[in-house]
Amino acid sequence: MAEVAEKPEAAAFDEVAAGTPAVKTVELTKRFGRTVALAGLSMTVPRGEVFGFLGPNGAGKTTAVKLLLGLLTPTSGEGWLLGKRLGDLGARRRIGYLPELFRYQAWLSAAEVLALHCELAPLPRSSWKDEIRTVLDTVGLTDRANDKIGTFSKGMQQRLGLGAALLGEPELVFLDEPTSALDPVGRHDVREVIRGLASRGTAVFLNSHLLSEVEQVCDRVAVVDHGRVIASGTMDDLLSGTTVRVRVTGLTQADKNKLSGFGRLDDEGDSLTFASLDAGRVPELVSSIVAMGGRVYEVAPRHQTLEDRFLQLLEDEEK
Numbered sequence: 001m002a003e004v005a006e007k008p009e010a011a012a013f014d015e016v017a018a019g020t021p022a023v024k025t026v027e028l029t030k031r032f033g034r035t036v037a038l039a040g041l042s043m044t045v046p047r048g049e050v051f052g053f054l055g056p057n058g059a060g061k062t063t064a065v066k067l068l069l070g071l072l073t074p075t076s077g078e079g080w081l082l083g084k085r086l087g088d089l090g091a092r093r094r095i096g097y098l099p100e101l102f103r104y105q106a107w108l109s110a111a112e113v114l115a116l117h118c119e120l121a122p123l124p125r126s127s128w129k130d131e132i133r134t135v136l137d138t139v140g141l142t143d144r145a146n147d148k149i150g151t152f153s154k155g156m157q158q159r160l161g162l163g164a165a166l167l168g169e170p171e172l173v174f175l176d177e178p179t180s181a182l183d184p185v186g187r188h189d190v191r192e193v194i195r196g197l198a199s200r201g202t203a204v205f206l207n208s209h210l211l212s213e214v215e216q217v218c219d220r221v222a223v224v225d226h227g228r229v230i231a232s233g234t235m236d237d238l239l240s241g242t243t244v245r246v247r248v249t250g251l252t253q254a255d256k257n258k259l260s261g262f263g264r265l266d267d268e269g270d271s272l273t274f275a276s277l278d279a280g281r282v283p284e285l286v287s288s289i290v291a292m293g294g295r296v297y298e299v300a301p302r303h304q305t306l307e308d309r310f311l312q313l314l315e316d317e318e319k
């Protein structure tokens with residue numbers, strides 16, 4: 001025991017935290033008066049993975065992030081970051097955070113904002129210059145380092161916020177809607193930054209509505225609705241089904257209703273889309289349509305997208 005106590009703080013931290021998940025929560029709950037923002041969230045985010053936290057507006061995503069960061073206190077339940085209980089200062093020093101509603105000091109330059117964050121972190125002063133230069137380069141703001149934030153577009157401010165979240169090479173980075181203000185090039189750049197973080201072993205907790213983006217970058221996702229996880233797993237676990245679009249004429253509404261047993265049916269007249277279909281049933285679907293007297297012009301199967309799956313999960317929840 002004495003041996004452990006004599007070790008430097010960081011070494012002791014590593015020993016305790018090694019092998020623990022990046023994030024773990026058990027029945028984490030948050031109420032605001034009568035509103036239940038989070039209704040018993042239990043989840044684990046492994047180290048070094050990109051984790052997508054998805055859900056409709058008001059599902060509880062930002063509340064979950066704020067609880068994990070210690071910016072809100074839970075009504076009940078428990079959680080750990082990097083093996084330490086929520087609120088632990090040692091763990092908080094090892095994380096980065098880009099808030100959903102960011103606003104930086106208009107009168108400071110980009111480099112000054114980053115220096116302020118270095119001081120708040122706190123990082124050793126001798127490292128500030130290199131840290132600031134590196135993150136400005138990562139987020140593509142090197143040319144604007146000395147310009148005042150008041151002259152920045154919203155997207156530039158969001159890039160700066162991402163840069164602030166990366167200072168000090170954190171082990172875990174929370175990004176709450178990091179591309180909400182960005183153009184397609186900016187979104188692409190942020191995906192590259194996230195991939196870069198993952199490749200050096202940093203875990204990323206990504207809140208996003210942009211499902212195609214999440215699909216491209218995340219190893220694992222959890223879908224939250226009304227403050228509860230309704231589905232979670234790796235992208236492969238979640239996206240096992242096939243979606244098939246069939247162009248067909250000559251079917252009555254009653255025929256179409258019978259076909260809805262094949263998968264969630266989106267009926268756009270002559271174009272029927274079946275979601276979450278087992279790929280092996282496509283021939284059976286086509287022969288059923290033909291047997292009903294339907295004339296088939298096109299059958300286009302594609303892998304289920306995260307958006308297909310997300311909509312289906314929320315629809316199932318409504319039922």
Ligand SMILES: Nc1ncnc2c1ncn2[C@@H]1O[C@H](COP(=O)(O)OP(=O)(O)OP(=O)(O)O)[C@@H](O)[C@H]1O
Binds near residue numbers: 032037058060061063
């Ligand atoms: N400070 C607060 N006071 C009262 N209610 C709050 C507060 N913060 C959040 N809520 C409520 O908690 C619920 C979850 O909100 P939260 O911001 O976590 O959702 P979200 O999933 O991040 O949504 P969005 O996709 O719109 O960002 C909502 O019903 C919201 O109104």
Ligand SMILES: [Mg+2]
Binds near residue numbers: 063100
């Ligand atoms: Mg939010």
